[in-house]
Amino acid sequence: MMPGMGLTAIGVTGVTISYAGIAHTFVDGMHALTGLTMFIGLIFLSAGILDGGVSTSNRAKATTLVILSIGLSFGTFALTMNSSNYTITLAGLLMAVAFPSIIISYLAMKMPQYAKPVGAIVALASATGIIMWFAFGFVSPDTYMINEPVVEEVKEEMISTAPVFTISILKDSAIQGNPDYEPDVAHVPKGDVIEWINEDTVPHTVTSSVDFGDTFNSNMMNAGEKYTLDTSKLASGEYEYMCMVHPWMVATLIIEEPKGEVKVMIPQGSGTQKEGQLYYDPTTITVPVGTPVVWDNVDNVVHTVTSGKDATPDGTFDSGLIDAGKTFKFTFSSPGKVDYFCMVHPWMVGSVEVE
The missing domain is CATH 2.60.40.420 (Cupredoxins -  blue copper proteins)
Known part of the structure; x- marks a missing residue:
């Protein structure tokens, strides 16, 4: 039970951090890893409860209090200050797993004669819900039950005529100590378009450092690929950026107010x-x-x-x-x-x- 509670707490904390928008580095990997850790913890926790019941020792109470504090703290933050659209969905899924598990565990300990029938009911309900979910994916309800889709007007993409400033990601820049971005300090008038070209043989990124990609982020650029940035949307000033794969690759972008021709x-x-x-x-x-x-x-x-x-x-x-x-x-x-x-x-x- 104890390792189950610990792993569950770690998993809940990791998932909350990821979906709350705090973590930006390899965020998809964090989602997968923390989700896996959390569910492994739930398996351990359920096995411990079913095997030995709910412990009432002082150590178990203290551990439970710590886990609840961590879960509630991060849960409050996730619900009030995050920018993800999936927090409520995640919370619903967790409750859908937790509540039946708690009920079945309690019945198994206090009233074992009801554990099997209640478990069977929960299993049937879960199977029915999953089947209905997939069924509606193949056979939609009648259209009168669905609002008419809003057809957005397709706008023609405007071809930019702004000057293009090119920055190269140099060959062998993945080796620490080698020159990386050229130029290392780029002075670009606001309104110009910056184009980074990956001339190396391995993937790189162009990611604003201070906010881990909120200002601009190329994502993975394979060899020969390009990333463009319209500077008209940036405020004048200095922006440090880096490669998320090779964090020693750092350069500076200075956006300046346009000067007279x-x-x-x-x-x-x-x-x-x-x-x-x-x-x-x-x-x-x-x-x-x-x-x-x-x-x-x-x-x-x-x-x-x-x-x-x-x-x-x-x-x-x-x-x-x-x-x-x-x-x-x-x-x-x-x-x-x-x-x-x-x-x-x-x-x-x-x-x-x-x-």
């Missing part, structure tokens, strides 16, 4: 290489971190704005072909100097110094 002109005639011609105007600019830069093609031919030197792209950004009269915008979220050129006219070069 800086414009660079691609002037007329820049497609022709000649002395005195401005190709990007101004050729060199200095901007704070988080500043969007807009290149405006006022020439009459196509151009590109491609990061790199000596006509070799480095992959930081690439506008593709910018038609005459069109623009390209890129937000610089990391400090440093960035050189760029035109893929069509490689003599056209410029640079951005990010502070």
